[in-house]
Amino acid sequence: MRQIERLSFVVLALIVSWAAVAAVQTETASPQPAALPQPPERYGNTPDRYMPFGHFAEPYKRFFLEPLEFLGPGREKPEPEGLKSIKIGFLGPIEPTVSVATGGASHEEVLGIKMLQGMQLAFEQANARGGYRGRIPYELVVRNDNGLWGSSGNEIIHLAYNEKVWAIIGGIDGANSHIGIRVALKAELPWVNTGDTDPTFTETKIPWVFRVISDDRQMCYLLADYAYQKLGLKRVAGLRVASRYGRVNIDEFRDGSRRLGHPLVTELQYKVGDTDFTTQLERIKSLDVDGVVTYGDARESGLILKQMREMGMTTQVFLASDRIVTDEFLRIVGDNPGPVVAGYPYDPTRDDPKLEEFRKAFRKRFNEEPEQYAAHGYDGACILIEAIEKAGLNRALIRDALAEMKRYHGVTGDIIFDAIQQDVTPASLAILEGGKFNFYTREQVLGSAEADAREASSQSTSPTL
Amino acid sequence: MNRKGGHLLGMAALMLMATACFSDEPPGAVPVAPSGVGGQGSGVGYPFVYENWEVFTTENTKGRLPNDHIFALKADGPRVWIGTEDGLACYEDGKFKSWNKKDGLPWQVITGIDVSPLTGDVWLALFGGGLCRFSGGRFEHFHQLNSGLVNDVVYGVAVQDHTIWAATTAGVSSYDTVTGEWTIYTEKNAPMEEIWCYNVRYNDGKVFVAVWGGGILEWDVKLKRWRAHVDPDGEMEIDLYRDDGLIHIITTAASYESGILWASTYFGVSRYDGRHWRGYMDHDSGLVSTFVNSINSRDQEGWACTDKGLSAMVDFPTDTWVTYKKNEKGNDGTAIVSRGKQVIKTVPTKGAIPNNFMIYVEFHGDDVWAGTSKGLARGIGRGRWVGVRAEELAKPAEAPQQGGSEAK
Structure with missing residues (x-):
């Protein structure tokens, strides 16, 4: 009997519901234009076609849409007196070591040294202006972070409690950076990262963390759109380094491929330092692919491409991370590399007096050209200096000043920060x-293809998990 | 009818349908069934509320509490051990005693404490300083270079019989104090997607490790087997369904009591009874904030240390919560009693948690100890009852003097 009552109730509710919908539809037919709902703010500029489970369900909760806050105490602490320098911790890969993370030798020193140089230049320029508020020089306390697993944590402890730095800047390796920011959270220390493009780095809700470089979420969206919508690729294979960088940073490309209906036909790995990729490439060749995506360093990526072409894979598009955009890669691949494309966090060739001024200063100081880690390191250091000058010597207030910065015009362009304090500047x-x-914007390379894709995406019924 | 009105009517109808389809109760019934002492059949019930708080700071204890930044607490018989950013303290019989590097403490920042019920040894997790055993007035130091400790950044420590577990930033180490054998658990021999361990606790034959980026790992002591609890949707930026599992894999702590696992994250709190998960966020429950630094449990209560106060889920069947906050002005506070998100009563408290940025909570008999970013407090639990009961809230107990007057 109770079931019948319930069924009757459901039928009644359905009728009422139908009547309500009909009323709305009638209203829609009215000539009076109705106000369109505001599009919801979306995390990471994620297009609809790349939304997780986008075609299946509205998530119970979307994260990272509200600004992070630090609600603890500390802002009342007075500025200390008698300081001889304003210490800022640098943490990055600058010395070669044995690395458990990569299964052998460390490999990111070439990137870390450039990052350090960019930061050194910024602090030297600030000191030339008189240092902190024209009174006290800045001092960069430099530490290496690419030792054994977890060594970065020990270094940050020492920077926080022994050196008593006001903030930390640096970080390239995703694992070391994650370890570092957990320490920074506990020690309540601002952290400005300028080299870790791991999307999950800022997806931790740590209010002390800031990132000044577009991440692999931004780069992968563009790379996937270009591969599948512009070039029309259908069968792409993955070949990436067997490290956390390879595993995590390729995530958005892997997921994006699946969501666009072209899941990677395979995803193979190699070790840091490998020179022969025949086994993996033979497997990939047998799968009749029209593209290969790699995530790894310039040297290995260059060797992969060279061997691909030597094996007769001459038409496959070579898709890669920003790390291939180096002279080393160009030297390895030679004169006939075939189609090659990579995501990149900014346009280093754009006409901008600020960028040109930085280039001149960098060349003068280091007698070499700056690259992306130097440029982002410089921007990150300038942003931190600006925050310290504004806030004074108080870690919580420096954090607040950084959090207030929503836009910044740096040598890498117009930087946009989102609610969780990360750089979401278009890649x-x-x-x-x-x-x-050559470097292109999304509009330049996609143009009408993007509009077509939006249309297709809105009508698509293909699964997007 | 305008568009908005149509939508509202439609939504109301759909809600009625949902109620009819998924609830065993007829529409209009009030689904409040009090549990616990005195609660049977009495309609609306109320939980015990801590109305009196005793506050301790470095200032009002004249330095006997060595630092106001409280990272860890551990009740131990008549004592409460306190780990701070600058030393170890112990509260017993109304007196504080403290130790720092000059007393032999190897490193001043203490992020975890546990006590061996077998030996009485106090084990300390040192934030960047390794692991330490405090026994017989001596500090014994274990670190990366003299032991099997996998990393010196130790966030938590747990004692399981004669085995010591350390949650470090690069994996878990366990130390058998009888055989002297160390075992290291990382991604190579445990289901850790990441190895950044944030907290470890032991109870009832299970060790639980909160892994930052790896969810909660459960070690069955008898079976010597790991089990991983992760976020089923596998995405960082969403929670796909409310009760499908752990809210998020960025976990900060786990606590296991009376067969209930509680997990804290920076995205809310999860509760698991061995069969069903339940997720709590600030928009759907009495949890005051989703930024939860740690969690501890007692009986079937889950106490969440958030950045906006201390939220306790005190009665699961009635979804009853109490949140303790310090008032913006003065030294007193407010206890907010809610059923789900709906506030049913606010109770002024004499004294309060000293800061709403809660870091750690511990239970000492019926008392509750709250460690914050700016001081320590004890909630007086005289007359405490479990769950909810029909009686009106307890009469305010005799309040002790504020400001740590018992500190000698």
């Missing part, structure tokens, strides 16, 4: 043409 696409990389 660039680096396309190898005539022996050099």
